[in-house]
Amino acid sequence: MSKKDIGETKVTNAVDNAEEKAETAVKTRNFKKLKYGSMFYIIIALVIAIVVVLNIMASIMSKRSPMKIDITPDSRYELTEQSVNAVKALKKDVDIVVTSERNYFEQIGNYYERVAAQNGNAIELPFEIIPELLDKYSLYAEKGDGSINVKYVDMDKDPDIVNKYKENYSGDIAHNNIIVSSGDRVEVITESDWMNMLMPDQSTMSFSFVGESTITSAIMNVTDANPIRVAFVKTMNGASICNDDTYSGVVSSFENLLLAKNGYDCTDIDIAIEELDPEKYDMVVIYAPSVDFTEPVINKLDAFLKNNGKNGKSMIYVPDYSKTNLPNIDEFLADWSIKVENNLIIDEKNADMSAANIMLNVNDPDAIGKLANEKLPIIAPLSRELTAISKNNEDVVKEVLKSCDESYPVDLKDMQTVTGEAGARTVLMISQKSHSEQLKTVTSSLLVLGSSFMPNNTYLTQNAAYNNANVLLSTINTMTGKEGSVIVPDKNLQQSFITMTTKQARNIQIIVVWVIPFLIAVVGIIVLLRRRNK
Template identity: 30%
Template sequence: MKNQEKKAAAPMSEEKRQNKLKRRKKLKYGGLATAVTAIFVVVVILVNVIVSLIGNRFPNAVLDLTTSNVYEISDETLDYIRDLDQDVEIAVSSDESTFQTDKYYKMISETISKYQGYSDHISVTYFDTTKDPDILAQYQELYGGTISSGKIIVTSGKRIKVYDCFSDMFELDQQTYQYYQYGMASLTDCITGFKGEQTLTSAIMNVTDSNPKAVGVIAQSNGELIYSQTQANYYAVSAAQSLLDSNGYDVTELDIVTDTLDTEQYDILLLPAPAQDLTTDAIAKIKDFLYNDGNLGKQLIYIADYTQSSTPNLDAFLKEWNVQIDRSVVRDEDSSSQTVSTLSGKGKVPIAYVNADEDDKGYDGNLNNTSLPVVAPLTRPIDALTANNGRTVTSLLTTSNTSYRYPLSDASGDTASADDVPEETTEDAAEAETEAAETTTSFNVSAAERSENTVMALCRDQQSTGSEFIESDVIVLGSMSLLDYNLVQDSAYNNAEYFVGLLNSICGKEDSIVIAAKDLSQTSISATETQLKTIRTLVVFLIPLAVVVIGVIVAVRRRWR
């Protein structure tokens, strides 16, 4: 017993004491390291949560490094949705998880999320059509068609617009899309551009519009397409319809023979370049629409084109509105021209200038960027006639005084010569003009008279009822190519914005935003100079500096312990 007490009382050896201190030190620093690691993990999680919240609350704080700024929203859209004073619901008829796995679906979900982040009046819902039949039923009640899976539904009050996630949210290459229909390509192979912003903004404008306008597009005559069936014309009509629909107009295709031009149902008619002359009965239907039982208040958009044959009935109708369209196309190889690529081909075409004298009447198109040109490919000139019938003609777009008129061949009484199309024509357009090309007559360009030429005009019939003025209008365009598919989709030209802005002013519709689709053909990541500078500062300076400071602090603490 005594030996045990002596043994317990014996002083600890120096070696054991040092080992004990080392173990205690290891435990201390090990615990500190664990605590630091735990704190770091917590901080990382909190930073991610905070960044996610900031991204949702302030969408513009999220950097978009894609080449075409796929996830960015234009200033015009931002201004519009920030000023919304009506509640809008965007519903997606698919599970939200589906829109996080596919890269194309993710473009849609991210864009929708930004809309919600910028406006408290916009709410977003995802639902499954099979699991949530009650939600589907409430939308189905407002919509005349069938709502299936993969639709984007935009509603406000009792108004609704429904879009397909692919065909309405993305630009599709039409040739590849034909391969897809035959099972020779995938749907994603067809995608060339993202037009999610264009679709969503137009949908919101449409469902919140307090003054909706309905457009009847006279696309057929007795079941046949009314215009010359070239590729350029087909897609120009499609582009015009899409442009109107995207800016809040309700668009319906009509047949001039079998359909009624109901003044109660339609505010505006669009007549795209009939290849053959209209019958007297068809002309009478258009006249009755514009007269509207003496109440006027209607508009007709008439588009001429070089592909038209002789149209004496249409010419007589236009003459009553004090205009005639010359059998020629306007050309200009001077500085007031620009080389453009249209579906008809590539070549130099005249630049059309907005009539500045009419700005106070709202005929300037309310353009956001007046430095961008309006170009006029293959456009027939419009001449004003003098008549004492109370109707006025206003020149809206004119070419420069260096332009001249190149005559269309009338030798066969058919369509224009192939020489009237740009040098690099599409196969479709060239084939359509082969027969007339054989009858082309020579023309001395150097001796041609140079002068300004009107390529778009407004004919107005205004009458007084005693207390107010009422009016009907005929808007005349000299070419289908003014609304060429390529030009309408290209934000480098003002063709689309001017057309929509002018129509809005004339028919009393206020809101319009023309948005170009975002090109997805380039997949590399890019950044603006400001973004690059921010990333460079963070990676090259701030992060290394933080590491150095932490290292110095740790070294100093270890040195003095």
């Protein structure tokens, strides 16, 4: 082979090698493009799949537990343990129909805040707590056997939704009401009611939210298959049995805030004129009578509790703190082995602001049952001493609440003369008479409360500070056999936090849910594209 041929061969081989290398480089670049391109689409597919799976999981979890996290210092948007346990234990379905738009609650709060600001007052009225809590009721109820369905309706556009509740409700149903129903039982929380759920504390210029107890009680009441029917004695022959100037407020609190609010069906009666029918009533209440009862009235009370020998009835008697000459009533109480002494209990060491507002201890836990917070004080203002009378009968007398060991009695006449030594004295007593029939024992009970001011508005509503409401309701529930009532502690709302309007909350939601994920996705795509083109 000539040098020329050899040179041409080398050139040909060099060209072939160059073409082969170029082809190999092209294949390598194409492989890399295919590799990075495939990875790009695989990653996109994985991201989409993860987002879909997370959304499905979030949807499932939202039905089982609340997805919103309450980070407020007072836990205003979260239900208390008492309410959570109550709705989880539901056996029935409950409908809650709100006759307004959901955002009306926030709007009305904003309106009054602006009015207050114009007058130079900076206050916060977070009525939006109410729809937020209604959501929580619905979510927690899903964990039990029952359900709570919340709906917001326009009465003008859909009146038929509201009309069906009027069949079982004697009052008026108006705009901005909250209707709570189960079966044929209906309760209505009016606009005035829920606006009063925010109670001002003038000393601290803050608010307490008392609405949760109202809503929880309404739910418990409409699901109670066997409510206790109460004959509340207000008059005798048309005249009030008590001094209205002294007791009208506390009687109203006892009847409405303690009994009616917690599922007791109360009916005011005239004890001399109306029937006290055991078939119609389960319990009778006599509150602070300032006049003695006639013999026929005493016989009526006796017959009610005996129930034709079948027993099974209850009575609550609360004496006036200053009335002593009531011989017929005293004789009736003596038949139940109870005496109301003519003295008041004083305690300078264990009291609330006044030596006459004595603190009590639980002497018979079984008669009360379990309390949510046993550390809260029990206050009994102007309490008369109760003593058990030893008689030849089978009465079972329980001394439920007693004063502290440092307490002592003073005479009612001058409120100063000491009539006994220091020592614990009974303030709440229960006497029971039982009847056995076919291996079944049926009991009638008489509860006597020595302090007529123990269930006043202050001590009942401030249930986060005092145990009066819990103790009285639990004792009455235990005595009557009623189940389902619960005292929900109020929430003291703190003012040092950031609030948002609906528009601000919506903007934050858009940023968090859409804008931030979109920016992250864009950055990710740019990075992937740059890697793919390398």
